[in-house]
Amino acid sequence: MSHAAIETMQATSARPASPSFSIVIPTYQRRDVVCAAVRALTEIDYPGDREVIVVVDGSTDGTADSLRQIGCPFALRVIEQPNSGAARARNRGAAQARNDILLFLDDDMIADPGIFDEHARSYGSGADAVVGDTLLDPESPRNFLADSIRAWIDAARIGAPLTAFDVWTGQLSMRRSVFEELGGFDETFTSDGAFANEDADLGVELLSRFKVEHNPAAIARQRYVVGPGELMARTPLWASGDIRFVTKHPELTRDLFVARGATQRRTRFLYRPLAAIPLVPRLLRRLGVWVANVAFRTPLRSSRTLARFFDATKSVSCWYELRKRGWFPTSERVLVLCYHSIDCQAAADGTDRFNVSPKSFERQLDQLLARGFTFITPGLFASYLLHNAPMPRRAVLLTFDDGYADLLTIARYVLRPRGIEALAFVLTRPPDSNEWDALAGTPRRRLLTPGQVKELATLGIEIAAHGRTHRELPRLTTTDVQNEVEGSTEDLAKLGLKPRFFAYPYGELNTDSMTAVSEAGFIGGFGVEARWTTRRSDPFNLPRVVVQAGDRGWRFRFKTRAPTIYNWLAHPDELAGYIMRLPARLVGGRS
16 A cells, blocks of 8 residues: 555544534425425535434425435435424424434525535534524525515624524524533424524523534525515514513513614604504504515515515514513513412401402402503513513512412412412411411411422422511511521522522511621512512512402502502501601702
């Protein structure tokens, strides 16, 4: 053997092996375009192992049969499932994958010949995941929708550093071990009336834990075949996906809406005002689709004017859907309601004023929804405090004090079916019942056991601290205050729970107790001052509106609409005290 041949063999053996790829493509009702996407993959030369897994998500257009007829030089597997959404389809495909790298492609992505080599090059430099670039496929239908996509692609170039909104499943690869560690895509983002952000959701954790590289030379071309009607019909699904994203990642709320164009002048002064006018969004939606369908049959199919008109009608529809769901205009305040027991058994003599019957409670929930309130999660409220996250237009947070055993039933059969999360302030070393209310003649009620507290946490109720034994903190020594506050945290930690909020027993607090709550690591402490929480509220003296047994009908409506005024009318002495303090507050405000 010649010396040159030996050197060639040595160089070849020293070269790292090309990584193997499993290409996962979800598809729904796009037989022709997904077949074109798969054929493009079969024509690419690549030295490493490959397989293509196409998950047919309930298509009825013969997609599966057409795919099985494609001749492929590597494994091509076609998996069929009932229509369940793209996220579940991708997860199912990934679960069947055998190779090192998962490459997710949309079903309208035509891969360039160098796509595998470029992804492999990025992994060779140490990447854990790779985001490629997208161009418009020249075989896309010639109309202003495709032209708009081209313009959007040109304007939305990926920059540095990468954000969650740069992570797009149109072309995204990652090591299979990374995908499995992340747990896959959250399937709620593309199911039950949502169609957006499952990729950005995955991107949040992906970027925080792994090395993600953008490779602009890894190119896939989108063959855009979406029609006007289908595109317009997606607007409510996008809105639902956006709301799910901000609920799960409230710290990114502003970033998401900025990405949606919320700060642009045409959005602020045209789209959102039109979205607020009754019937106008629906009329514009129908008009936009009709104009587009007519134009596509004429030389105006590529009219830039009609493109801008259609985009405007679609944008109005999107903002209308967000507004209808309680978002936009956003709010900077939150109504926090404080309940205690929700029990059918109430004292007949009226002493049981902190107990609300289950039927009254359900009516109150329904009334709040009918009045346009949006129930927020404890996580969203935490982001409001920590990150100044904006809130829905009329945001309301439910809290429950003392940890009565009846809350377990209410959480399972009333709150969870409605998709409402809440905060439960529990005592960690309580007596068997609510003995602190005995002097007022309140009936004895069972409290949650430690096992029930853990079960409650699985039902969408965040467990928070209410002290150990329900004692008024301002009456205690410094040592006893620390025992109540820090001790409750330690007790909950033994149950595997980490409380973020504290509620002062009886709503009684002073500077020392507020300091103790802050130093114990809580992000907020709740009192019972009857007003809305605003940006000016002290995070360790957060107001709450206490709901009592007599708060029915107009009383509940008044109390939740103007809690401060209601409280003044119910307690004139507090109004008098406010008036007496007003001159000092005004003088202090001028200084």
